[in-house]
Amino acid sequence: MAVTRGLEGVVATTSSISSIIDDTLTYAGYEIDDLAEHASFEEVVYLLWHRTLPNQAQLEELKGQLAANAALPAPVLAYLQSTDLSKAHPMTVLRTAVSMLGVYDENAEARDAESNYLKAVKLQAQISTLTAAYARIRKGLQPVAPNPELGFAANFLYMLNDRVPNEIEIEAFDKALVLHADHELNASTFTARVCVATLSDVYSGVTAAIGALKGPLHGGANENVMKMLLEIGELENVEPYIQNALNNKVKIMGFGHRVYRGGDPRAKHLKEMSRQLCIMNGERKWYDMSVKIEELVTGSKNLPPNVDFYSASVYHCLGIEYDLFTPIFAVSRMSGWLAHILEQYDNNRLIRPRADYTGATHQKYVPIGQR
Ligand SMILES: CC(=O)SCCNC(=O)CCNC(=O)[C@H](O)C(C)(C)COP(=O)(O)OP(=O)(O)OC[C@H]1O[C@@H](n2cnc3c(N)ncnc32)[C@H](O)[C@@H]1OP(=O)(O)O
Numbered sequence: 001m002a003v004t005r006g007l008e009g010v011v012a013t014t015s016s017i018s019s020i021i022d023d024t025l026t027y028a029g030y031e032i033d034d035l036a037e038h039a040s041f042e043e044v045v046y047l048l049w050h051r052t053l054p055n056q057a058q059l060e061e062l063k064g065q066l067a068a069n070a071a072l073p074a075p076v077l078a079y080l081q082s083t084d085l086s087k088a089h090p091m092t093v094l095r096t097a098v099s100m101l102g103v104y105d106e107n108a109e110a111r112d113a114e115s116n117y118l119k120a121v122k123l124q125a126q127i128s129t130l131t132a133a134y135a136r137i138r139k140g141l142q143p144v145a146p147n148p149e150l151g152f153a154a155n156f157l158y159m160l161n162d163r164v165p166n167e168i169e170i171e172a173f174d175k176a177l178v179l180h181a182d183h184e185l186n187a188s189t190f191t192a193r194v195c196v197a198t199l200s201d202v203y204s205g206v207t208a209a210i211g212a213l214k215g216p217l218h219g220g221a222n223e224n225v226m227k228m229l230l231e232i233g234e235l236e237n238v239e240p241y242i243q244n245a246l247n248n249k250v251k252i253m254g255f256g257h258r259v260y261r262g263g264d265p266r267a268k269h270l271k272e273m274s275r276q277l278c279i280m281n282g283e284r285k286w287y288d289m290s291v292k293i294e295e296l297v298t299g300s301k302n303l304p305p306n307v308d309f310y311s312a313s314v315y316h317c318l319g320i321e322y323d324l325f326t327p328i329f330a331v332s333r334m335s336g337w338l339a340h341i342l343e344q345y346d347n348n349r350l351i352r353p354r355a356d357y358t359g360a361t362h363q364k365y366v367p368i369g370q371r
């Protein structure tokens with residue numbers, strides 16, 4: 001059997017949700033550059049779930065549904081409040097709490113399309129409330145209830161900081177959500193599809209996906225980019241730090257990609273956002289250091305930055321703690337996972353590849369006392 005390590009280049013499904021062709025990313029046929037410039041996150045959620053942009057009434061309906069479903073079941077909030085979770089990574093807490101949402105959804109086991117769509121709305125709304133609530137609770141602060149008057153991006157920042165964000169913050173965060181919403185058959189989306197292809201439920205699919213996103217080769221890279229920037233500390237330390245890492249074949253987080261060769265089209269948007277926010281905050285050094293790292297890594301290894309690289313300094317300049325970067329990725333990617341889960345149910349077949357066995361053969365059982 002021929003084995004393709006890491007399934008590189010293997011086409012595992014058809015999909016009408018997003019595509020990456022010749023380094024161009026589209027959501028349902030709309031280029032990411034166009035969407036990043038013009039679309040709100042809620043429009044993108046609608047687009048991913050319906051493959052068409054909403055008209056005003058459809059958009060208002062989705063916004064209303066998200067607002068109406070944003071509250072957390074009391075036992076989930078109680079779990080976040082009553083247990084000492086301070087030693088667990090926020091992605092571990094998120095994975096557990098999202099799984100718990102399924103425990104308290106009386107519709108969790110229903111498999112019809114209408115119930116599944118309702119679960120998608122709930123999950124998209126609740127993952128935002130959950131992430132913001134946990135971020136406050138772990139600091140001994142009271143969670144802030146969602147504000148139905150605010151859009152999705154503004155509401156997240158409001159629930160996180162107990163302050164209505166300004167227009168610049170809303171615009172930057174909304175764009176970051178748009179840029180992270182979907183990405184063809186990335187590892188976490190594939191995980192979700194494998195899970196629900198057994199006809200397991202939506203909550204199981206997104207819980208599995210969160211587990212896959214957590215890893216530093218995938219969504220966990222953004223947190224590690226910020227840790228690296230903080231460790232480097234100052235612009236003049238960048239060159240020796242990166243040269244040393246490259247000489248020792250240490251992977252630089254936020255660089256490289258399995259599919260893009262010429263570069264990740266999302267990175268340029270995040271780079272410009274990083275420039276603007278870092279300057280606005282009087283923290284230009286994070287942007288300058290990032291640019292220097294890019295020059296060194298791309299210059300010597302021909303590895304362009306991916307979506308995780310400049311998102312780190314963007315979130316940092318929005319005042320967000322670095323271990324929340326990957327949960328925030330999950331808040332956005334929830335929309336893509338759900339689109340893929342619904343698409344998988346629509347045309348399902350069990351996903352079950354083969355393994356090329358390389359272990360021992362022709363073994364004979366030896367009784368335990370003779371081993
Ligand atoms: C949202 C996302 O998931 S985007 C990706 C986020 N992940 C990261 O940023 C982590 C750092 N990057 C990486 O580990 C990889 O580039 C991945 C996981 C993204 C892609 O992995 P793969 O397609 O399997 O590439 P692979 O890891 O085999 O790398 C190919 C070569 O480039 C090198 N390379 C790849 N990425 C990097 C990097 N970030 N820093 C240094 N070298 C790298 C590898 O060491 C390898 O070199 P070799 O052939 O001399 O052994």
Ligand SMILES: O=C([O-])CC(=O)C(=O)O
Pocket residue numbers: 182183185186187218258259306307
């Ligand atoms: O597609 C991938 O392999 C990883 C990625 O960039 C994403 O999930 O956004």
